Amino acid sequence: MTGASGHRVLVTGMGCVSGLGRGLAVNWARTRKGDGAIRPLPGPAPVGMAAWLEGRPADDIRFPGVDGQRLRRLGRLDPISRFAIEAALEAVGDAGLADHPSLARRTAVLMGCGSGGNETIDTGYERLFGKDEAKVHPQTIPSSMITAPAAHVSILLGIHGPVFTLSSACASSAHALGEALHMIRSGRVDVAIAGGAEACLTRGSMAGWQSLGVLAPDTCRPFSRDRRGMVLGEGAAVLVLESERHARARGARVHGELAGYGLSSDASHITAPDTAGIAAAIRAAHEDACIGFDIPAVVSAHGTGTALNDAAEALALREVYGTDLPRHRVIATKSAHGHMIGATGAMEFLLGLMALVEGTAPPVLNHLGPDPECDLPLALEPQSFSAEVLISNSFAFGGLNAVLVGRRA
Template structure:
């Protein structure tokens, strides 16, 4: 960290995902080890071989948006706006003209408006129609959510979308952190969103043959693949002195960020790339392995990821790995692809603020290649001063955030 570096804190959080429609209900579900994965409710589900997912249930778009907005907002944008609304309310921050030019929004998504793509391909190819809605492009573009958030809250500084598959929201949050730390910005709305639980979205993932048909069981010897989820989480990242001056409640401090590329394989993870990202985040935060008490793992439940991730953690932490807790909340909410790191950051905040470590549920058989403390099945009370949040994406793109207790 350079001498002039500013401290960055989180002052607001919001979410909607398969565990809950806000932060309180999501954290309650994580504490209880509740599973948000269940049978998919979508058109043509009987044509899918994978029929489960972490779907957002009991969601009525008309309860939140009017008809004109719905014509313009894909599901991933709707989720983002709802999460941003919660984060802004908790933070209490406001953006006057001067502040708005020093504030922006960086969000992650892998697919953007996948539901919009899916519906309009059907319109043209299946139903044979020759015309689509004039808003299809602004609805499906990956930056739609970031643009609508910037308009909603008058954010006129750096605003854009990051698309790095399953690392998208960690990359987005890491960049937002760096912009505030460098003095470029005072505050940022950041996080990520994904909504690809539609026929085409699931069918595409089926093709990879990495999906489970029954459950997500990270680190368990009988794991058999990942399960998709959907939803969003958005946070207010803010310069520490600014937050303190306005009396904001500080949820935790963002302390460091590491990102690397495996430069190896488009789908197979590399333990070395993950290692370098974790070491980079700790070095950036000035943390030793002994100070990190918990890692929210990428933990997808595939044979390759979990084995590779455990090897990299064991290598980075050495003797300190014996007292380290590591869990994958994807076992509960599914893999939100580009939005996953954002929802998982909530588990990191819970660990630092409440002293509760979210469990890895669905854990049935120990795997000698995943011989770490994976907090199996039941949440644990434990005080930790620093945590890491891992995201390792297809394409070999890795992003790790380091956070400290406020």
């Protein structure tokens, strides 16, 4: 059965980088076995817990297969762009699309980012206000703008089609994947390189999140009793989406299908979630994919580990699935890779699709015991689970909700 439009959109490439490591293979292997990346963030003073990337690339980083002339066109790269490029190059290579003629005109790039180049902004402020210097680096604006990751990917890959950034906080990359789905369904493009990137583990960004009072002092414990908040992560996740016609014509290997997309706005509160809005997005995704609520699913929960969000999401899942809920298995991978803000929706869809294809539900980490408000069929240890679909939830500040549906190939 195909989605509401009757046109299938296939996933032919995947790439990612996170606190778990570089590349899809290591990220999935660690997630599958329950090996998390959350640990103290290094710095001159205690700054809290985070899922940070070992061996961050230097400014003079070189990307495999990219010549120096094209790299010089990019200018100075903030970590958010480096992460996006690394994930995108892996995804395009995985899809076998490097140098394919369709990249030039019939391909789109849609990147989701919650914020721009935080490291570049912090450095500029330090020079201006900390050192009382008169000028900042001349590349400060181009390297910090929120559109930079999408632009950098298009420059490196020679993509002349639609290229833009979506920013809807923690739902950014889920919205990017969903809108890419519609672009391919409508025939506007044959291929979309879609996902998200975030590099928010800077002193200024961390101070803002800490002041908001939502960061856990220990670790991320989705749906657990005594959970104390979220933990930030960094990195990028990018998928290559193709129309079925285009993928079959070139004999592409297919990882799975992006089969549905539902979205809603709570129109209620800037930070507090609304159960009705969450439930509306989940129902809309099922409708778009023509998927019944009784079909066994891996549910990749938003699962931030905060008191309000987890309780609201759990209630919405119980309302939507009712007596069918035990048929499903709920996972929450932020407990492994942290909350990657704009990149997290794509990261969770990518890992959820791996779980669906391999028939393995990765464990929710750091669980201390059941919370009556979060009564869900959680995977608390790695377990075999045969599901037909993936439901991937992303719910953002501002009440901006996006839910994606995946299928096996």
